[in-house]
Amino acid sequence: MAKNKIIIKTSEDIQWIREAGRIASLALDMIGQYIKEWISTEELDHICNTFILSKWWKSACIGYNWYPKFTCISLNDTICHWIPTKSEILKTWDILNVDITVNKDWYFWDTSRMYTVWEILPQAQKLIDVTQKALDIWISQVYPGNMTGNIGYEISKFVESKWFSVVLEYTGHWIGRWFHEEPYIYHKSQKNSWVKIVPWMVFTIEPMINLWTPRTKVLNDKWTVKTQDWKLSAQFEHTIAVTEDWYEILTLS
Numbered sequence: 200m201a202k203n204k205i206i207i208k209t210s211e212d213i214q215w216i217r218e219a220g221r222i223a224s225l226a227l228d229m230i231g232q233y234i235k236e237w238i239s240t241e242e243l244d245h246i247c248n249t250f251i252l253s254k255w256w257k258s259a260c261i262g263y264n265w266y267p268k269f270t271c272i273s274l275n276d277t278i279c280h281w282i283p284t285k286s287e288i289l290k291t292w293d294i295l296n297v298d299i300t301v302n303k304d305w306y307f308w309d310t311s312r313m314y315t316v317w318e319i320l321p322q323a324q325k326l327i328d329v330t331q332k333a334l335d336i337w338i339s340q341v342y343p344g345n346m347t348g349n350i351g352y353e354i355s356k357f358v359e360s361k362w363f364s365v366v367l368e369y370t371g372h373w374i375g376r377w378f379h380e381e382p383y384i385y386h387k388s389q390k391n392s393w394v395k396i397v398p399w400m401v402f403t404i405e406p407m408i409n410l411w412t413p414r415t416k417v418l419n420d421k422w423t424v425k426t427q428d429w430k431l432s433a434q435f436e437h438t439i440a441v442t443e444d445w446y447e448i449l450t451l452s
């Protein structure tokens with residue numbers, strides 16, 4: 200897409216957006232204590248929404264392209280966008296991602312984290328650790344003058360050195376006055392490709408890392424994205440602003 204369409208925020212916008220991001224992150228802090236065996240993903244969704252409303256923010260997920268719930272809660276072999284339900288009950292060995300996007304006055308904020316329920320297989324722990332590290336690596340690539348392609352270049356180099364794989368079809372995105380703004384940020388890309396990073400850009404990075412094949416499949420509900428081999432997947436997401444000389448993570452509590 201044309202570079203002149205990239206929306207660059209003003210420093211005033213950033214102040215505003217910082218607050219919204221904090222609410223999303225606080226919701227993720229809060230939900231940790233409820234992630235236990237026997238709770239349903241629908242209950243977790245409800246608790247997150249009650250929290251967000253209590254802060255006078257609202258979930259941006261519900262109604263977005265007819266998405267029916269307030270959060271996405273993706274378990275085990277689900278890569279992203281799983282719709283919470285009453286029948287999906289957490290079990291001892293589950294790993295899950297809770298993805299929350301909040302909105303107020305036409306601003307949007309998007310963040311997600313991984314959680315474990317009780318016990319964890321060493322392989323699952325390693326996947327979560329590598330995915331968390333992948334997020335740290337992309338953050339180190341965010342500074343004015345760098346190219347967005349270098350984020351995906353560094354993430355994929357690291358992840359593949361650990362023998363895991365990077366999902367290609369789902370990406371980071373510019374965010375602000377709309378939930379998803381172009382251009383997208385690929386988590387695997389060529390060195391020095393794509394878009395030059397300049398101050399006050401705001402975008403998400405949200406690497407989805409799979410245990411084995413990077414291939415994906417979408418279920419009949421048109422939302423749920425699974426790994427094609429039914430093996431585990433993990434994801435972390437932050438929204439980040441580029442500042443005059445570096446970056447600021449806006450979804451920290």
Ligand code: MF3
Nearest residue numbers: 260263266271280298300309
């Ligand atoms: N939060 C997701 C993202 O990181 C998008 C979810 S869209 C929804 O971009 F409609 F499912 F909420």
Ligand code: CO
Nearest residue numbers: 309403405436
């Ligand atoms: Co996002």
Ligand code: CO
Nearest residue numbers: 298309310436
């Ligand atoms: Co998200």
